[in-house]
Amino acid sequence: MRTIAFWLLFISQGLFTLSAQSYTFSGIITNEKRKMMDGVQVILSVEDSLSAMALTDEKGHFRIDGLKEGAYELRLFFLGYNAQEQILRVENRDVRKDFLLTPEKTVVLDEVMVTGNRNDQVNRTATGEIFYLSEKAKNMKDPFRALQEIPRLYSDVANRKVQLEDGAQPLILINGNRYNSGIATLDPREIESVEIIDVVKARYLKDGYQKILNIKLKKKTQPFIFLEGATRHDVPFRKGLGVGYFEVGNSRYALYGRASVDYLYDDRSEQEQRQLNTGYSKWTKGEERLDGTSYLGELQFRWMCTDKDYIVAHMYGNKKINKKKGWGDGLLTDGIPQEFDYSSFNKDQSYIFTASLFHKHTFAKNHILETTLAFNKNHNENDGNRSESYLDWSYLNTYLYKNDRNSGRFDVDYNVDFANGGSLNVGNQTRFTSDRIRQVSIGMPTFRHEKWEEYLYADYSQSIKRFSYMLSAGLEGIWLKAGEASNHYFKPRISLSGNYDFSDHLSTRLGYTLTNTAPTESELNPYNMSTDSLVKTQGNPYLLPSQNHKLNLSLTFNTKGFYLTPSVSYRISTDLVESYGFSEEDIYISSYRNSGKYKNLRIGGSLSYRIGNLGRIGVNAYHVVDYYENEDPRKGFSTYLYFNANYKKWYLGADILYNNYTYTPISRVKYHSPSFSMVQVSYNFTDYFYISVAMENCLVTYRTSMELRSGSYENYSDQRKISASFRPWILLRYTFRKNKSKAMKERKNVYSIEEGIKL
Secondary structure (H helix, E strand, O other), rough: HHHHHHHHHHHHHHHHHOOOOOOOEEEEEEEEOOOOOOOOOEEEEEEEEEEEEOOOOOOOOEEEEEEOOOOEEEEOOOOOEOOOOEEEEOOOOOOOEEEOEEOOOOOOOOOOOOOOHHOOOOOEEOOEEEEEEOOHHHHOOOOHHHHHOOEEEEEEOOOEEEEOOOOOOOOOEEEEEEEEHHHHHHOHEEEEEEEOOOOHHHEEEEHHOEEEEEEEEOOOOOOEEEEEEEEEOOOOOEEEEEEEEEEEEOHHHEEEEEHHHHEEEEEEEEEEEEEEEEEEEEEEEEEEEEEEEEEEEEEEEOOOOOOOOOEEEEEEEEEEEEEEOOOOOOOOEOEEEEEEEEEEEEEEEEEEEEEEEEOOOOOOOEEEEEEEEEEEEEEEEEEEEEEHHHEEEEEEEEEEEEEEEEEEEEEEEHHHHHOOOOEEEEEEEEEEEEEEEHHHHHOOOOEEEEEEEEEEEEEEEEEEEEEEEEEEEEEEEEEEEOOOEEEEEEEEEEEEEEEEOOOOOEEEEEEEEEEEEOOOOHHHOOOOOOOOEEEEEEEOOOOOEEEEEEEEEEEEEEEOOEEEEEEEEEEEEEEOOEEEEEEOOOOOEEEEOOEEEEEEEEEEEEEEEEOOOOOOEEEEEEEEEEEEEOHHHOOOOOOOEEEEEEEEEEEEEEEEEOOOOOOOOOOOOOOOOOEEEEEEEEEEEEOOOOEEEEEOOOOEEEEEEEEEOOOOEEEEEEEEEEEOOOOOEEEEEEEEEEEEOOOOOOOOOOOOOOOOOOO
8 A cells, every 4th residue: 555655656746747847948149240149138928928038148148947838939139130030839858049130121111220339329200319228328227327328318317307408398208108207216227218209299289298208118127126215405404305216016016106205494595676667666675585395195006907908096196385485675766765674475385186097908919099087186375475664654465365276187099000100199188177266365256267178189100211200180179267258269289290311310300380378377367466565466367378380490410429409490479378567556567468479489409429438418509589579589598518427436417507588578587697507426335326416506696687668667676596506415315126027017107287276
């Protein structure tokens, strides 16, 4: 009996061992010159699901262990080389194969490849350019530092923000999906390409975006565990923050979170103002102090419930409390000079809460339907006063506003890519907004603002050899009620773009956009928002949207580390919402109206140079001319210079932005100092832990002055930001990543477009 039991145990153990047997797939990959290739992606899939993946080492070797018997789809990828696909069969033994990859010889239908070093590669499309990171940038461990290598892009490592070098704030997309504050969680090794889109499609025109930054990631290589914490403070204390991120998950689930606290303490500025009108003049000089705190919390849950369905749930909350105090003295001349002292106080507190739900369904290859449902709730309270004490009389103005907003949206978007390289996108966006503005201090009736919006859009893009184009159009219907005024209208939106590549290094693009800009709640609000005894500021509930036509022509040229982009744009705005004013019983009334046409000409360009593997230096400059009706042309100039370099564990960066003048129809602002300047030095203790020290506004004290003229009323003001100038700060940041290969293949962050109601 014991013998039989022994043999049964032996046989069962052998069968178990045989069934659990695993095998190895290995080999060497070389190019057409028989040189070993480093970094080739070797991917094994079963029924479109990732089974295993490896990268070749510097000797071209790869190895994948733990394979079971069966048939696998084998794919080999390396940028600039033809991909290889074949069936790999594993049958009761290890498999070894060597491969030869050849360079691409054909033109990709939807974009034209420009050859050269990986740092210099630029894929030009109908709407923008696609750039690639070098291996050095991918190994930096910090996505914001890696993105500094991209021409035309300014990446602020310390503040975790990105913008275009001309100052434009782009919409951030990840793999074509809208993304909010999620760049920090990216591993630079996952970044496949970085696309800057200059001519946006009608889908995004509705939300006012003019530029887009789309970061494409390699699939299924997101971090399984991501933790990051940072703290930054001015020395001595003025402005600071503390922030923490986390992301955990697997191939089906992921949870992302963020929490932060910001503060502003004793931020002081000096102000001087002179007002003139028929029969009086008023001069004041004093100081202003700002204090504030902000709290932010965010959670996002992502679920790949099936191979074709992807769901994201998102919650976001933000609370802000800002305080402003002012004091000083002045002189009022109204026949008899009268000296006075003044003081003012304002407390503005608000919160925003938003919840969103996103669903993505893939019907078939290249056929995708996306739906988004979101709700936002916002509350704002604005409480303050201003007093002026004269010898024998006094002036006191107190106010309290309580404002509420509820808004929601429902978006449907369908996209299909065709075999000929074309792409069709259609969709509809529904928006609802309900505002309540209550001037509690004097018991005014509640100002109600209701708006319903429907926006239908479609776009198509195609490439034909060296020419690529994009056609996009939308029709917007708006029904609104502002106080007692009701209105409804239909407005078109159009976006057209064409790009032609003269050579591998030179291309030109022509773009046209037609957009509409609705008036803001503060422009519609009829209540007086001024605390000045001689000025009233109130909105106009009968305003209509302004219409904007913009034509842009640009060239791009890149070679051996240089990237040059000269451009010219011309804009015409009709029914523009403009500030205007008039005097009534020696009181200046400031309001808004749709007043005719406005034209803008912008000529300039940018030039950057990659300093080997060290860093990048760049400059842009633009000449701007504003044309207002019945006014002489008003000219301005802006320039931005930057430099960044990485050497071993050190980082050095310098930035300076300067504008000389900006204009409105009735005013001019002069900048006596750079709008922004900073020198920054960082040291990496490890790849994931560094310290950074910087000095902002480090050249001269930040100062601006304004001149305003409207009829008989004139206003001259001057401001110097004392605390914000010559103030160093110090930052510490630590990041932890683990098991990046186990995270889910989809990645989308549902975000809130709600900025909240604030007057």
